[in-house]
Amino acid sequence: MSSLMGLLDMGGSAIQAQNAGIATAANNSANVNTDGYTRQRVDLRANLGSPVYGGVTFGDPLRVGDALLAGRQRHVGGSSGYFDRLSSVLLDLEGVMTAAEGDIPAGLGELFGNINNVASSPLDPQVRESAVASAENLAFAFRQQSQEVARAREDADERVRDTASEASGLTGEIAKLNKAIQLQSDPVLLDQREQSALRLAELVGGKARIDADGQMRYLLDNGSVLVDGPRAASLEASVDATLGGFSRVEVVDGPHRLDITSQISSGELGADLHFRDDITSNLVQEIDQLAFDVATNINAIHRAGQGINGSTGQDLFVEPLTVSGAALLFEVDPVVVGDSSFLASGTVGQDVGDNGGMLALLDSSNQLLASGGTRTFVEESVRSISSVGQDVRAAIVDQKFHDAQRNGIEALRDSVSGVSLEEELNRLSQFQHASEANMRFVQTIDQILGEMIDRL
Amino acid sequence: MRITERRMLLQASRQVAKSRERVASAAGPVSSGIEVDRPSDDPARWAAGRRARVRLQVGDLREKAITASNARLSESDRVFSTVGSVASRARELAILAANDGAQNAESRVATAGEVTALLGEALVAANSRGLDGEFLLSGTRGDNPPFDANGVYQGDANARTIEAAEGNRLVVTVTGTLFTAAEGVDIFDEIVKFRDALLADDLTGIQNAIGALEQGVHQVSLGRAQIGGLQSSLDAAEIARADFEMVLSEVHQRAVEIDPIEAASELALSTQALEAAQALTERIAQVVQAV
Numbered sequence: 001m002s003s004l005m006g007l008l009d010m011g012g013s014a015i016q017a018q019n020a021g022i023a024t025a026a027n028n029s030a031n032v033n034t035d036g037y038t039r040q041r042v043d044l045r046a047n048l049g050s051p052v053y054g055g056v057t058f059g060d061p062l063r064v065g066d067a068l069l070a071g072r073q074r075h076v077g078g079s080s081g082y083f084d085r086l087s088s089v090l091l092d093l094e095g096v097m098t099a100a101e102g103d104i105p106a107g108l109g110e111l112f113g114n115i116n117n118v119a120s121s122p123l124d125p126q127v128r129e130s131a132v133a134s135a136e137n138l139a140f141a142f143r144q145q146s147q148e149v150a151r152a153r154e155d156a157d158e159r160v161r162d163t164a165s166e167a168s169g170l171t172g173e174i175a176k177l178n179k180a181i182q183l184q185s186d187p188v189l190l191d192q193r194e195q196s197a198l199r200l201a202e203l204v205g206g207k208a209r210i211d212a213d214g215q216m217r218y219l220l221d222n223g224s225v226l227v228d229g230p231r232a233a234s235l236e237a238s239v240d241a242t243l244g245g246f247s248r249v250e251v252v253d254g255p256h257r258l259d260i261t262s263q264i265s266s267g268e269l270g271a272d273l274h275f276r277d278d279i280t281s282n283l284v285q286e287i288d289q290l291a292f293d294v295a296t297n298i299n300a301i302h303r304a305g306q307g308i309n310g311s312t313g314q315d316l317f318v319e320p321l322t323v324s325g326a327a328l329l330f331e332v333d334p335v336v337v338g339d340s341s342f343l344a345s346g347t348v349g350q351d352v353g354d355n356g357g358m359l360a361l362l363d364s365s366n367q368l369l370a371s372g373g374t375r376t377f378v379e380e381s382v383r384s385i386s387s388v389g390q391d392v393r394a395a396i397v398d399q400k401f402h403d404a405q406r407n408g409i410e411a412l413r414d415s416v417s418g419v420s421l422e423e424e425l426n427r428l429s430q431f432q433h434a435s436e437a438n439m440r441f442v443q444t445i446d447q448i449l450g451e452m453i454d455r456l
Numbered sequence: 457m458r459i460t461e462r463r464m465l466l467q468a469s470r471q472v473a474k475s476r477e478r479v480a481s482a483a484g485p486v487s488s489g490i491e492v493d494r495p496s497d498d499p500a501r502w503a504a505g506r507r508a509r510v511r512l513q514v515g516d517l518r519e520k521a522i523t524a525s526n527a528r529l530s531e532s533d534r535v536f537s538t539v540g541s542v543a544s545r546a547r548e549l550a551i552l553a554a555n556d557g558a559q560n561a562e563s564r565v566a567t568a569g570e571v572t573a574l575l576g577e578a579l580v581a582a583n584s585r586g587l588d589g590e591f592l593l594s595g596t597r598g599d600n601p602p603f604d605a606n607g608v609y610q611g612d613a614n615a616r617t618i619e620a621a622e623g624n625r626l627v628v629t630v631t632g633t634l635f636t637a638a639e640g641v642d643i644f645d646e647i648v649k650f651r652d653a654l655l656a657d658d659l660t661g662i663q664n665a666i667g668a669l670e671q672g673v674h675q676v677s678l679g680r681a682q683i684g685g686l687q688s689s690l691d692a693a694e695i696a697r698a699d700f701e702m703v704l705s706e707v708h709q710r711a712v713e714i715d716p717i718e719a720a721s722e723l724a725l726s727t728q729a730l731e732a733a734q735a736l737t738e739r740i741a742q743v744v745q746a747v
Contacts, residue, residue, distance in 0.1 A: 032462060105506055113513060124588035351596035353594065
């Protein structure tokens with residue numbers, strides 16, 4: 001009698017176990033399209049059968065994940081985030097630098113072409129006005145180019161602040177999930193933590209590890225700890241005068257603050273900092289240097305010449321005092337703008353129809369006066385823009401490489417942790433049949449028990 | 457490797473997206489004719505194209521300078537033609553006036569009147585301005601008339617040069633010195649002296665004027681030949697400039713424009729790839745739906 005009751009218990013627990021299998025397969029199927037979901041499997045354990053019977057029990061559903069792949073995914077996430085962002089912002093920068101109708105190379109070409117026209121007709125007021133207008137166009141091109149690059153830097157700075165804020169939110173979330181996982185190791189919580197860590201990697205790079213206590217520790221590439229179990233540091237962006245008013249990024253952990261601005265080289269934040277502090281900063285310097293070289297060299301020649309009104313020592317452009325800011329402040333001297341007879345077309349001491357001044361200016365177009373005496377003005381202005389194109393190209397190549405890597409790892413992760421509807425339907429069918437068989441088994445035992453009771 | 461239905465669909469849709477991107481990037485050059493539109497398309501080719509465009513731009517403006525200089529030389533030639541005609545007519549009058557049998561003091565005074573008018577005509581021509589308002593023959597003193605009322609030269613001997621081609625400068629003006637003793641005889645002074653000889657009924661002076669005016673006519677011819685030479689140089693420079701413009705246009709084309717056959721082939725191939733990817737995606741969707 002007691003063994004029949006035991007068989008009933010065994011049948012009941014078997015039905016429960018198979019139903020748990022059905023529930024797990026159904027849950028997997030329900031989450032087939034959930035991003036970051038890791039498939040689960042029911043943890044069935046055979047009971048010891050000796051000497052009379054065994055049976056089955058089930059534990060909490062198991063998450064079919066691979067910590068190594070998750071780590072690889074985060075690592076590639078940091079690189080992908082970096083190159084995705086870098087290629088995107090560089091493409092934007094290239095667009096604004098080449099979209100303008102009158103860029104610097106065109107401005108230089110127009111100026112030198114019109115200087116030759118003044119050389120041909122130095123006394124023609126219309127020709128002189130055209131030359132002054134082309135000098136103004138060149139000045140506008142310098143200012144516009146400089147402003148566009150400055151705007152791109154400001155946009156990058158804004159993104160740095162936004163990314164720091166989003167990253168801080170994620171570190172807090174990971175710490176909160178660590179705390180929850182300490183209490184209850186629910187697979188969904190683990191998935192959420194993995195998703196948050198992956199997004200954090202895309203934002204700031206770094207590494208995460210899961211320790212034996214099941215807690216995640218997240219470190220930046222420079223070793224700064226962002227998450228340590230239930231404790232989270234934050235990333236704060238604050239205006240720094242030494243960075244020209246741009247934001248510095250600090251890891252803030254209680255009273256401790258660590259400036260990591262120059263140490264982040266991965267993730268979207270790394271890309272924005274590289275774009276802001278290296279690429280556009282260098283570009284601004286290059287444009288400033290070219291503006292400085294053009295203005296000072298042309299001014300030196302212009303000062304040595306003579307206007308048709310007899311003026312000498314007159315600058316064509318407002319003389320820049322420093323290289324820094326030369327492009328942004330590039331302007332034609334208001335005296336020349338106001339009266340084109342100040343345009344030094346002649347040689348000092350010669351009569352008004354002399355064109356020696358213009359010929360000397362024309363010579364400067366072929367002289368290596370830019371970039372430390374290594375290039376002409378036009379060559380340097382073209383090189384400066386095409387170097388952005390080179391950066392874009394390199395970033396796109398890297399982005400494609402890391403994208404392929406990311407896809408590969410995603411495919412690997414999916415092959416381990418992804419939900420296959422076909423598999424789940426098969427399992428559902430298996431568990432359903434097993435559940436039905438166990439029900440039949442319980443019914444049979446129940447009948448035997450019923451008959452035995454009837455005979456009593 | 458275990459492949460889930462979601463992964464199959466995802467990879468198929470990524471392939472479609474990639475193929476669509478390839479079609480778009482192949483269609484752009486076919487429709488615009490430009491293969492290198494942005495520096496990142498090919499930095500070296502873009503830079504070569506951009507440099508060629510700047511040189512084309514400078515060349516376009518150089519054409520204006522050449523045209524303006526050529527126009528000035530044409531104007532100068534008209535001046536020389538007028539002065540040459542005047543000198544030639546004066547020489548004729550000198551030959552007539554030197555005929556003592558046919559001429560007397562009264563007729564010579566009348567001839568002097570004609571010579572005065574001729575001198576005035578020549579001086580008006582010699583003091584002509586170009587289209588830009590500058591006196592044609594003053595050298596670098598273009599804001600002042602080259603000759604005073606007596607035909608004395610006020611300008612200088614400085615001719616003007618411009619850049620007619622990259623690194624190639626040409627003289628593009630002539631000065632009034634061609635009418636002065638610096639080049640042989642002072643034509644206007646000889647006309648004045650001839651007139652004075654007529655008024656004074658100075659037969660020797662009149663006879664001397666014949667030779668001097670003959671020399672003047674020759675001098676003007678030489679001046680016109682010089683102008684013709686300069687114009688020829690400018691014409692040659694303009695032809696060379698136009699040829700160079702074509703070369704630069706080709707450089708620019710080679711740098712940024714497409715090879716139409718290659719572009720059309722790429723478009724056809726990418727379209728085929730897109731169609732194949734779409735068909736595959738549809739098939740995968742059917743398989744997944746069947747599950």
